[in-house]
Structures are given as structure tokens and as C-alpha cells.
Amino acid sequence: MAAYQMSPASAVLEHKEINLSQTLTIDPVTRLEGHGKITLKTNEQGEVSEAFFSVTQVRGFEKFCEGRPFYEMPAIMARICGICPVSHLIASAKACEEIMAVTIPPTAAKLRRALNLAQTVQSHALSFFYLASPDLLLGMDADPAQRNIFGVASARPELGRAGIGLRRFGQHIIELLGHKRIHAGWITPGGVTEPLSPAKRDEILASIPEAYANIRLALAWYKTVADGFREEIEHFANFPGPFLGMVGDDGGLEFTDGKLRLIDAEGNVLLDKLEASHFEDYFGEAVEPYSYMKFPYYKPLGYPEGSYRVGPLARLNIASHAGTPLADVEMKEFKQLAHGPVLGSFFYHYARLIDILHGIEMIEQIFSDPTILDTQVRATAGVNRLEGSGFAEAPRGTLLHHYKVDENGQIAWANLIIATGQNNNAMNRGVLQAAQRYVHGDQIPEGMLNRVEAVIRTFDPCLSCSTHAYGQMPLIVTLVGPDGGTLDEVRRG
Amino acid sequence: MRFAEVSGPLLIEDIALDPRAIQILACGNTLRGDDGVGSRIAALLEASPPSEGMRVTFTAQLLPEHAELVSAADQVIFFDCSALTPAGTISVLPVEPAANSPTSFTHYLDPAMLLRLAQDLYGRTPAGATLITIGGESFEMNEELSSSVTAAIPEALDAVRLVCTAREHEKHQ
Numbered sequence: 001m002a003a004y005q006m007s008p009a010s011a012v013l014e015h016k017e018i019n020l021s022q023t024l025t026i027d028p029v030t031r032l033e034g035h036g037k038i039t040l041k042t043n044e045q046g047e048v049s050e051a052f053f054s055v056t057q058v059r060g061f062e063k064f065c066e067g068r069p070f071y072e073m074p075a076i077m078a079r080i081c082g083i084c085p086v087s088h089l090i091a092s093a094k095a096c097e098e099i100m101a102v103t104i105p106p107t108a109a110k111l112r113r114a115l116n117l118a119q120t121v122q123s124h125a126l127s128f129f130y131l132a133s134p135d136l137l138l139g140m141d142a143d144p145a146q147r148n149i150f151g152v153a154s155a156r157p158e159l160g161r162a163g164i165g166l167r168r169f170g171q172h173i174i175e176l177l178g179h180k181r182i183h184a185g186w187i188t189p190g191g192v193t194e195p196l197s198p199a200k201r202d203e204i205l206a207s208i209p210e211a212y213a214n215i216r217l218a219l220a221w222y223k224t225v226a227d228g229f230r231e232e233i234e235h236f237a238n239f240p241g242p243f244l245g246m247v248g249d250d251g252g253l254e255f256t257d258g259k260l261r262l263i264d265a266e267g268n269v270l271l272d273k274l275e276a277s278h279f280e281d282y283f284g285e286a287v288e289p290y291s292y293m294k295f296p297y298y299k300p301l302g303y304p305e306g307s308y309r310v311g312p313l314a315r316l317n318i319a320s321h322a323g324t325p326l327a328d329v330e331m332k333e334f335k336q337l338a339h340g341p342v343l344g345s346f347f348y349h350y351a352r353l354i355d356i357l358h359g360i361e362m363i364e365q366i367f368s369d370p371t372i373l374d375t376q377v378r379a380t381a382g383v384n385r386l387e388g389s390g391f392a393e394a395p396r397g398t399l400l401h402h403y404k405v406d407e408n409g410q411i412a413w414a415n416l417i418i419a420t421g422q423n424n425n426a427m428n429r430g431v432l433q434a435a436q437r438y439v440h441g442d443q444i445p446e447g448m449l450n451r452v453e454a455v456i457r458t459f460d461p462c463l464s465c466s467t468h469a470y471g472q473m474p475l476i477v478t479l480v481g482p483d484g485g486t487l488d489e490v491r492r493g
Numbered sequence: 494m495r496f497a498e499v500s501g502p503l504l505i506e507d508i509a510l511d512p513r514a515i516q517i518l519a520c521g522n523t524l525r526g527d528d529g530v531g532s533r534i535a536a537l538l539e540a541s542p543p544s545e546g547m548r549v550t551f552t553a554q555l556l557p558e559h560a561e562l563v564s565a566a567d568q569v570i571f572f573d574c575s576a577l578t579p580a581g582t583i584s585v586l587p588v589e590p591a592a593n594s595p596t597s598f599t600h601y602l603d604p605a606m607l608l609r610l611a612q613d614l615y616g617r618t619p620a621g622a623t624l625i626t627i628g629g630e631s632f633e634m635n636e637e638l639s640s641s642v643t644a645a646i647p648e649a650l651d652a653v654r655l656v657c658t659a660r661e662h663e664k665h666q
Contacts, residue, residue: 150594153613164558
């Protein structure tokens with residue numbers, strides 16, 4: 001349950017030195033994957049002047065995996081998240097395959113691609129139907145007691161059923177292939193552990209018509225309600241900035257085996273065909289004292305100017321086409337929303353639905369290919385390189401795993417670049433933009449608060465993934481007395 | 494079948510209602526000591542189901558998608574470890590759909606909320622719904638069950654059988 005607190009500057013503050021006239025805290029932010037906190041700083045005129053989206057947990061995966069054999073990494077790293085473990089499996093396995101210096105069999109690559117798309121479908125279904133649709137269906141000002149999946153079930157049960165159907169579709173494919181819905185272990189360095197059986201293939205193909213029906217329902221419904229959110233479209237993290245994501249060799253939408261492309265707000269390509277192993281040449285990670293989440297940025301533009309967005313909106317902005325017939329039609333319509341990249345983050349919701357449609361089409365193509373039953377699905381090798389990187393498009397955007405090993409294959413160092421982290425600065429800017437529009441003075445109506453939260457929700461952040469310490473986490477806790485003076489301050493890092 | 498050929502979204506009548514189906518929804522976390530007893534119970538019921546139409550699902554928590562499962566069953570039995578009742582004690586409670594929707598929802602549901610969601614989404618709930626719990630002793634980070642919970646497992650399985658039998662009698666009256 002959300003608790004909204006308004007604390008004066010005399011209260012205990014958890015942030016860096018802040019000379020506040022007023023601090024408004026939303027803690028926790030609801031309907032997200034994980035827990036976050038938003039702090040808004042107002043000036044003497046009562047206008048919002050700064051916004052902080054804080055992730056208050058630390059996980060430490062990059063550190064405690066040190067010393068483990070590299071081939072254990074996919075299984076360990078997938079435990080970071082119960083929502084997108086498949087993307088972690090794939091990015092991790094690809095990093096390990098660089099260490100092994102192997103190319104995986106083509107059928108293994110197709111099976112992984114299908115698994116990643118199945119995960120995207122189920123994750124996006126959760127985001128759109130369970131977390132976002134209450135706002136879209138019932139309105140931002142609706143009673144919070146109704147503005148949830150129960151309110152959706154009551155008002156438009158067919159929408160709720162469509163969401164559940166798409167979740168089931170994606171999760172069932174993951175379970176069929178990986179034996180578990182969450183933390184499937186089927187993907188391994190070198191490929192996958194076992195080939196696909198004809199029975200499983202047939203079961204997957206049989207589930208596709210219902211998936212098409214459900215996404216068609218959702219797309220049609222979204223288009224009927226989107227126009228009612230012109231204010232939110234205008235003020236929800238709608239600003240110029242770069243977009244990063246994976247594209248295939250032909251510049252089309254790709255989730256698993258492509259290369260990275262970065263474009264600017266006008267659509268100019270800043271970087272193209274970037275391999276995982278060169279990511280660090282172009283991208284750095286900044287840290288801020290108010291959050292455990294890192295702030296990646298494009299080095300040539302510096303920080304924070306080089307901050308960029310990833311995820312469904314970025315994918316559609318950077319790709320020239322979807323590469324599947326139905327998603328291509330939708331993508332053309334999507335691209336008509338703007339002359340150049342679509343900048344409004346509200347459209348993440350729409351892009352998520354197009355991702356789902358593309359995913360279903362690709363899954364149908366993959367499992368209709370007779371070679372999908374080939375039994376050669378795994379390459380084997382030992383340590384042939386001491387460093388490896390791999391990436392995949394997770395539902396929320398580009399995910400990179402980077403490992404260094406010793407001669408015995410034990411992990412000496414690991415770093416993860418997580419999708420939600422790459423949207424970190426955009427989320428903060430978005431919160432500030434929305435708050436400046438909707439929050440005035442020291443009174444915040446419920447609907448206004450929900451809009452600030454809803455900005456974050458457009459990105460569908462997965463906070464459990466994105467809170468990994470980078471070096472020594474800088475943290476400053478300041479205790480401010482009734483007169484506004486500093487009573488105590490603890491610094492770390 | 495392709496997108497354009499599908500006539501419409503999934504309808505309530507498309508979901509098969511099996512009048513014999515008993516849906517077991519066992520919950521828990523196998524990494525949290527006694528909370529893992531749900532997994533053990535699910536495995537035992539799956540290996541030796543006391544009823545022909547029994548479907549067993551183990552889940553870390555109840556989720557909205559489980560509404561579809563329970564809506565298609567004649568009877569649902571929720572199984573969980575309780576942190577409130579004395580260690581090793583078995584509790585059997587009937588469950589009704591929640592009268593009101595919850596004021597807050599993120600990801601997981603309790604049995605009454607799940608039944609309410611099944612009613613709202615699919616227009617039906619099982620004829621019988623029961624929550625069976627074993628009181629837990631330890632929920633620390635480990636994969637072992639305490640001796641009191643381990644000793645109570647046969648009684649818990651008996652409780653499942655009794656609930657199934659009672660429903661069978663009810664149907665034949």
C-alpha cells in the first residue's frame with residue numbers, strides 16, 4: 001500500500017545535502033517490480049525544483065559471484081530477477097560463449113530467441129494488464145481502491161482475461177522449454193541442454209491463435225483510450241534524448257542476436273553495429289548518492305547529457321521495421337506519431353503491445369520451421385579467452401553481462417548493465433517534468449501523485465535487477481534539525 | 494491460424510470447466526524452511542493423487558493468472574504454511590470470495606481475493622474452496638522442514654483426502 005508523507009525540512013532526510021523548504025516523499029512507489037522512493041524538492045515558491053527517484057535496495061550479485069566457475073554464471077545470474085531471468089540467462093550465456101570462443105548451433109540460437117520472446121510477451125503482459133491498465137481504463141483520478149487489476153476485472157473482464165491469457169502463453173512456452181516458469185535452467189553456455197520434442201512444438205503452435213486474439217483485443221482497446229491521455233502524453237517523460245537498443249543485420253527489430261544502435265532525438269544514428277565487447281568503449285556508468293541504481297551514459301556526450309532511453313519505445317524508435325507482417329503494420333502506425341523518434345514515454349505502453357505482437361509472430365515462425373527439431377543444440381569448449389561480454393534485449397531494454405576470468409575459468413570480475421538502470425536518468429527527468437506540471441504547493445491530490453508514479457510505471461522498471469553496487473556506493477545521510485541546520489552527517493564512499 | 498482469422502478474444506465459454514476437477518494450489522518458498530512444505534505436499538499429491546480429477550499446482554505465491562485455473566475447477570484446495578498457528582497443527586478453513594476488492598494490489602493475492610478475481614473475470618468460482626495450513630516453526634533461510642512440520646505431513650494429506658471425499662458426498666446428495 002502506498003503511504004504518502006509530507007515532511008518538512010526539519011525531518012530526517014535520507015538524501016545528500018538538501019536545503020529544502022519542503023520535501024514530498026512517495027514511499028513506496030506502487031505497482032512496480034521492486035520498491036522505489038520518489039522525493040520531490042520544492043522551492044520557496046512551492047514549485048517543484050528537483051526530483052529524485054531512489055532505489056533503496058542493494059543486491060550485490062556482481063560481487064558475490066567472484067570465484068565461481070564461469071559456466072555457473074547463467075544459473076546464478078538468472079536468480080537476480082523472477083520477471084526476466086531468461087534475458088539474464090541469454091546475456092550471461094553469450095558472455096560465457098565469448099570466454100569459450102564458440103559459436104552455438106543454429107537451432108540452439110532459434111530456441112533461445114523463442115524463449116526470450118516468450119518471456120517478453122509474459123513480462124509485457126504483466127506490465128500492461130496488471131500494472132498499467134488500471135490507470136488507462138479507470139483514469140488517473142479514479143479511486144485508488146479501484147485502480148488495480150480488480151477494478152479492471154470488474155469494469156472490463158475481457159481485458160483482464162486477455163492479460164492472463166498472454167501471461168499464460170509466454171509462461172507456458174518457458175515452462176515447456178525450460179521445465180520451470182521461473183528460473184528455467186535450460187539455457188547453458190554453448191547452447192541449450194536438450195532439443196525440442198515434436199509434442200512440445202505442437203503444443204506451442206496450438207496456443208498461438210488465442211495469443212493473437214488477446215493481443216488484438218489489447219491493441220484495439222489501447223487505441224480507443226490513448227487519445228484520452230493527451231495531457232499525460234505531453235508531460236510524461238516527453239523530452240529529446242538518445243535511444244539505444246538492438247537491431248538485426250537488416251536494421252529490423254531484434255531481441256537476441258543483433259548488435260546495438262544508438263540514435264539521437266532527431267533519429268540520426270550516433271553509433272551502429274556495436275558488439276557487446278566494445279560497449280565499455282562508448283558507455284560509462286555514473287553514480288548518484290540518493291540511489292543504489294547506476295546511471296549509464298554515452299561517453300562522447302558526457303554525463304548526464306549522454307543519458308539515453310532503452311526498452312520498447314527505444315526499440316521501435318531505432319529499428320526500421322519489425323520484420324513480421326502484423327507488427328510491421330503496427331510499427332508503421334506507431335512511427336506516424338512523430339516526425340522522427342517518438343519522444344513521449346507514455347508510448348512505452350503502446351510499444352509494449354507491438355513487442356508482444358511481434359513476439360507472437362516470431363514464435364510462430366520459429367516453431368513452424370522444421371529445423372527447430374534438430375538435435376544438435378550445444379557446443380562445448382573450455383576457457384579460450386579471459387574476458388567475455390554478451391547482451392540481449394530484456395523486456396525493459398538492453399541488458400549486458402561482462403565477465404573476466406582467470407586461467408581456471410573462475411570469475412575474477414563481473415559487471416552488469418541493466419535495462420532499468422539505463423532508463424534511470426530518464427525516469428528522474430520524467431518525474432521532475434510530471435511533478436512540475438501536476439504538483440503545486442504542499443498539497444498533492446491523489447490523482448496527481450498517481451501521475452508522478454505513473455511516469456515511472458511507463459518505463460516498467462525492474463528494481464530487483466538494477467540495484468547492483470558499482471564500486472563503493474556513495475551514500476550520504478544527513479540529519480537536519482528543526483531549524484534546518486545539519487545535526488549529523490554520515491558519508492560512505 | 495493467423496491474426497486476421499481470429500474472430501475475437503477468448504470467451505468465458507471457451508475455458509473448459511471440468512466438473513470433476515479438484516485444483517490444488519500449494520504455496521510456499523522452498524528456501525524458507527517450513528514455508529517449503531507446500532512444495533512437499535504438492536509433490537506427494539502429484540505422485541499419489543487421492544482423486545482422479547486432481548490437478549496440482551505449486552506456486553511461490555497466488556497470482557492473478559491462477560484465477561483462470563480455479564474458475565475451471567469444481568473444487569479448489571489452497572495449501573500453505575501458517576506463521577500464525579502452532580507448529581505442526583493442521584487447520585482446515587472454508588474460503589469464500591472476498592466481499593470487496595482489495596484497496597491495494599501489486600502482485601500476489603490471498604485465496605479469498607483470488608476467488609473474487611475468478612468470479613469477476615470468468616463469472617464463476619469453484620463450488621467448494623478450502624484452505625488447509627500447517628503451522629510452521631522456522632522460516633529461516635534453509636531448505637529443511639522442521640521435525641514438527643515433517644511429522645504433520647501425513648495428517649495434512651489426510652485432510653486433503655477428507656475434503657475431497659466430503660465434496661464427493663456433497664455432489665451425490
